[in-house]
Amino acid sequence: MGARKLAAGNAQRKNAVFIEPRVGNARDVPRRGWIEVVCGSMFSGKTEELIRRLNRAKIARQHVEIFKPGLDTRYHAQDVVSHNANSIRSTPIQLPEEMLLLASSCDVVGVDEAQFFDASLVEVCTQLANHGKRVIVAGLDMDYLGQPFGPMPVLMAVAEYVTKVHAVCVCCGEIASYSFRIAASESKILLGETDSYEARCRGCFLEGQKGKQGEEEPLTATAQAQH
Template sequence: MFIEPKRGKAKDTKSGWIEVITGSMFSGKTEELIRRLKRAQIAKLNVEIFKPKIDVRYDENDIVSHNQNAIRSTPVNTAEEILLLSGNCDVVGIDEAQFLDQSIVEVCNKLSFQGKRVIVAGLDMDSKGLPFGSMPQLLAVAEYVTKVHAICVKCGDIAHFSYRKSNAENLILLGEHDIYEARCRTCFQEN
């Protein structure tokens, strides 16, 4: 279980940091992101939440987990918009970071240097089992990384691959159980 770090002070400035929640589809990334953001809201922290505008699977505005847990967010086209819209908040939440442009790493770093807690969720690998978008760079610069796992639909083992059941070749293909399923390494390779 993730233990929320205590905010420290150094030379009269707030210390920010980056947390990354990653794993395959159906592993609970968004559920964990929402849990952390709601706890920050309960603590009366000023929270701003963002998601890529292209992600309209459950709702155009809200971030929604597969369990239908939801939290209000602001859809953005680019990572730079997050800098403009985050204002004087204490905590910035970002879902589906793999769909944002490469500047997401720089944006997260800038926000953390401003003293903000930045919580990012995203797929670490695409449906081919390769690193996805800027996630490897985000994992490298984050102070805290949480890797969550799903259950393999074929054998019941721990799954960390997002297997695409469709033959579509495009890298980004939004979908749910109709297009993707979680698989372990062995079952992913069996196709």
């Protein structure tokens, strides 16, 4: 496949819009649940995509419940708010298990900033889906060191649908999938915006990490063989 065809294919995949699968009803088949995961770096549009899907469900007169970690109060204490100011009312919770009670009568469950919850989120989402609910989870797939973040990798493994969205690298303009921390903190959880993080591609992320360490990291044997 030529470079031009490959680029065109990548553009089509990047611009593709998630379409909800067919849902059963009382006259057809019993309602079946599933899990969707929307993941990516900071400023990639994860929350915006979550809100879009939840609003579509509301238009279809489905009962929707949205949850977020109680610690995330960056934009609003209760609302889920995207970086471009789209918002939807949510319920802040401390533990994923709270959703089992609060979402017992709904059709669709939304979870934002899922990386901040503990591993029990996986079992809770699984139980909800097993009881016929559509579960939509949004969160960072990697932390500021480029490592899998919280329960996200396991959720991505058990989900029926995984959508990885991308930002634009602030350094070179390429597709960005890493969250580079510019704030002087080594805490794994640091709530922040453009004053604390930049979206970067792999190359610019690695360059930034080398700059922090003050030295150039050697290539692995595999990487050296590819050069």
